[in-house]
Amino acid sequence: MEMTLLNNQNKSSRLRGLAPSLLAAAVLQFAAVAVGFSQANAADVPASTIGAINPGAHTSLGALKHVKAGLLNVSYAELGPADGPVVILLHGWPYDINAYADVAPALADKGYRVLIPSARGYGDTHFLSAKTIRNGQPAALATDLIDFMDALKIKTAVLGGFDWGARTADIVAALWPERV
Structure with missing residues (x-):
């Protein structure tokens, strides 16, 4: 034994x-x-640099747009040409879309269509129904991003983010690699 x-x-x-x-x-x-x-997929992305960025040079991302996407009415900034390669920038906690006030114009100047959505609970982004259960899990934020892309009919995008935004981008890349 x-x-x-x-x-x-x-x-x-x-x-x-x-x-x-x-x-x-x-x-x-x-x-x-x-x-x-x-x-x-590196050949699919234009090989250009955005050059030097002058921090604090931009104080606004311009007028915000809204789109119904999944459970949310998403508020977002859009810069650059409508037919340019899509870049979606995702903010982290506790910041908001204004964290990209200097980066987004630099990317737009290089021909990128830059989208910066406010995550659930930030800015003017809000749930479509008051009855929707609130959830801040990273998987929910990733689903929000896919819903956002679907609502704007974006098949693929370059994703950039920090903190929660980076986590969201990582999850989308892992679960929906064909979208990034």
């Missing part, structure tokens, strides 16, 4: 030791796929 207990403890210990290795292998495989995907 003691030998059986000891063998079970050894198996459990080995499995616990194996878990981090399996996780690392899975992450490395995903990273290799992501790098391969980004390299394969």
